[in-house]
Amino acid sequence: MTESKQKSKIRVEGLTKVFGPRARIPEALHLLQQGEDKTTILKKTKCGIGVSNVSFTVTEGEIVVIMGLSGSGKSTLVRCINRLIHPTSGKIFIDDEDITALTPDALRRVRLSKLGMVFQNFALFPHRTVCQNAEYGLEIQGMDPESRQKKAMTALEQVGLKGWENHYPHNLSGGMQQRVGLARALALDPDILLMDEAFSALDPLIRSDMQDELIGLQQKLQKTIVFISHDLDEALKLGDRIILMKDGVIVQSGTGEEILTNPATDYVARFVENVDITKVLTAESVMIRPKAMVSPTTHGPKSALRFMQKEGFSQIFVHDKNHQVIGIVSAEAASEASARGEKNLFAIMQQDFLHVAPDTPAADLIPILADIPYPLPVLENGKMKGIIIRGSLLAALAERGRSTDNA
Incomplete structure (x- = not known):
């Protein structure tokens, strides 16, 4: 895993802790460097290896x-x-200050x-x-x-x-x-x-x-x-x-x-x-990217319906000029409005819809998807990150399950 680029608060470098008779610790360290395991080192030196050459950053x-x-x-x-x-042996830095010194x-x-x-x-x-x-x-x-x-x-x-x-x-x-x-x-x-x-x-x-x-x-x-x-x-x-x-x-x-x-x-x-x-x-790891969204300033019911037909969805999400998701339109509503000659998406847009954050656990998504007739949007600061449909969730769970079984 790539370390975050945020400020390092704790940095541990090559930390080793050996417990036992002080006179035997150099021998234990030498054996450790030679690749001997802790059981062998204990038998030979009566020294226990608590931590061995550990490095990480927080x-x-x-x-x-x-x-x-x-x-x-x-x-x-x-x-x-x-x-x-x-x-x-080794060093521990807190705010770049070596506290071992x-x-x-x-x-x-x-x-x-x-x-x-x-x-x-x-x-x-x-x-x-x-x-x-x-x-x-x-x-x-x-x-x-x-x-x-x-x-x-x-x-x-x-x-x-x-x-x-x-x-x-x-x-x-x-x-x-x-x-x-x-x-x-x-x-x-x-x-x-x-x-x-x-x-x-x-x-x-x-x-x-x-x-x-x-x-x-x-x-x-x-x-x-x-x-x-x-x-x-x-x-x-x-x-x-x-x-x-x-x-x-x-x-x-x-x-x-x-x-x-x-x-x-x-x-x-x-x-x-x-x-x-x-x-x-999480929701972010099982979502898919929506291929199309519509804006009420540039699209009407007819063009929304065309997008849905092209992508094979029966609903499409609507965003404002700041790309904030503000509603959802169904194919049925768009078709009826188009037949009436209606040109305003606001008139047919459902503004009350469920959504989740990217870090929502997958376990919480299953009951939500069971109760809604539309894809579940994943929003961050009001903007679309992705959508979750039952198929994508089940496929992701199955794929991760196979990865674990084959590990």
Whole structure:
């Protein structure tokens, strides 16, 4: 996948982390460079390979989900990004500053100003109120009590906890406690959120609600987010891009659709084989380009009917001078109007019609298409990107299904 041309927020270059006796780490690194696997290295050196020569970039405002099974290195990797774990080799840049070269004081400033961390186990102080927990990072920064309380309250309101600020963690459900953890990170107003299995301890329904909450917050706040998960469905729902790890190395990086429809290895194919394809494909990936549209300033019912006959459609969409889609005309209405000598498209145009955005999941398109008699337009800022008909949707689903089966 081609990296976005947006500003790089995080850049990881050749990152390796080896755990074990310090005296044996050079030997472990040498064996790693020779291509030995982590099991062999462990036997020979008693050193474990957490992350091996990992490189990737996260652009500003992007959600990247790093996923893999237990032991894949994903949590080690995210802890290296904020230097809770010190890398053995390689570099990590945040806003083009190499944080592996920072002094402890400089690193602390970066953590407090640019990085927010949300953990799996909530990590709340039981003796502090919800508001005091949300204030904690600001208190460490040395902010005055009135200002930090105001910021904490804003963050709590963002995550839907207004009114709970004076309660204690034991009064809250697991989902609410996780919201406090998220509010504590947001109160710092960090550029980057690092979320390590943040929702995995929650019940399925609460977990889904928290995923929706994060998506809603991201639309408003546009943070750069690195989210660690072992759940592929969660990764597909949240990630602009997914990085899949195994044994400390990246085995594939791409969008959910790219990984699902074009797995790079047999391991990836097995990892994704049970995913519902309709949850991954989007309207943009299954639409077709309309060959003709009409404008009421240059076309009438007769010419609209001619276009429909030529293209084999029984409806045609109408756009204004700014190419905004404003309605749809059926062949039946155009034929009757033409027979009457009517020349005005506005008089026969249906202005109330359903449409979807390019990122609408294919699963949501199926019931919509079942209820409408016309092609489903895909609009972006009011302009036509494409149309979806039942045949094109079914063909795309079948084609992606064959690609996955043959991977």
